[in-house]
Amino acid sequence: MTQPALQMDAVRKVYEMADSQVVALDHASLTVGSDEIVALVGPSGSGKTTLCSIAGGILGATEGSVIVGGEEITRYSDKQLTTFRQNKVGFVFQSVNLVPFLNARENLLVVDELGKRTGAAARQRADRLLDELGIADRAKNLPSQLSGGQRQRVAIGRALMNEPQLVLFDEPTSALDTELGQQVMELIRTEMKSRGTAAIVVTHDERITHFCDRTVHITDGVLDA
Numbered sequence: 001m002t003q004p005a006l007q008m009d010a011v012r013k014v015y016e017m018a019d020s021q022v023v024a025l026d027h028a029s030l031t032v033g034s035d036e037i038v039a040l041v042g043p044s045g046s047g048k049t050t051l052c053s054i055a056g057g058i059l060g061a062t063e064g065s066v067i068v069g070g071e072e073i074t075r076y077s078d079k080q081l082t083t084f085r086q087n088k089v090g091f092v093f094q095s096v097n098l099v100p101f102l103n104a105r106e107n108l109l110v111v112d113e114l115g116k117r118t119g120a121a122a123r124q125r126a127d128r129l130l131d132e133l134g135i136a137d138r139a140k141n142l143p144s145q146l147s148g149g150q151r152q153r154v155a156i157g158r159a160l161m162n163e164p165q166l167v168l169f170d171e172p173t174s175a176l177d178t179e180l181g182q183q184v185m186e187l188i189r190t191e192m193k194s195r196g197t198a199a200i201v202v203t204h205d206e207r208i209t210h211f212c213d214r215t216v217h218i219t220d221g222v223l224d225a
């Protein structure tokens with residue numbers, strides 16, 4: 001049996017503020033199969049971004065354990081987490097955050113440069129992804145010369161460059177209109193399924209959850225059963 005892409009067990013996350021605490025996740029347990037796409041739906045402030053950040057090794061959990069693709073990252077050092085992120089996960093954020101002075105192709109290649117694997121194979125992979133995502137003819141455009149939907153496609157390509165086991169999409173369609181949002185979700189599903197890659201897709205929009213295999217709801221840091 002293939003390892004699950006994610007096993008979160010009883011994760012608690014408390015943000016310590018100067019004079020208060022915020023419990024952003026409480027006893028959150030979630031397993032995502034090796035090629036499963038899970039929609040994570042909940043109101044603003046319910047802990048969705050926190051969950052993605054912990055699953056992707058950006059933030060540490062206060063309590064509980066996190067295993068990604070069979071690798072337990074719960075007690076990793078910052079350095080170990082950096083290596084983990086470069087090799088195992090991909091991120092696509094709402095606010096796209098492409099590097100503004102790099103063109104579309106260079107925005108894909110920057111992942112490999114950070115991971116110190118430059119070269120012909122990476123360039124081929126970038127070109128193949130741009131082609132699959134339907135933006136090969138935009139490879140030399142800067143982000144400012146792309147539409148919102150095209151920028152999000154570049155961000156998806158970038159998240160797939162390191163052949164991740166788990167891709168975390170944090171509200172990938174919230175800046176797009178309904179039709180574009182549907183197109184981007186369809187693309188996300190096709191890309192994930194053709195690779196057998198797992199994903200968590202955070203959304204407010206119940207209309208796009210049918211592109212996912214399963215929906216998990218979150219309220220005040222608590223996941224539904």
Ligand SMILES: Nc1ncnc2c1ncn2[C@@H]1O[C@H](COP(=O)(O)OP(=O)(O)O)[C@@H](O)[C@H]1O
Nearest residue numbers: 015022023024043044045046047048049050051
């Ligand atoms: N860095 C932080 N410091 C303190 N509180 C935070 C921080 N990030 C998020 N929070 C709080 O944690 C809760 C969950 O936030 P978040 O995970 O961003 O929710 P969502 O993505 O569902 O909107 C909210 O109450 C938010 O205000």
Ligand SMILES: [Mg+2]
Nearest residue numbers: 048049050170
């Ligand atoms: Mg959020």
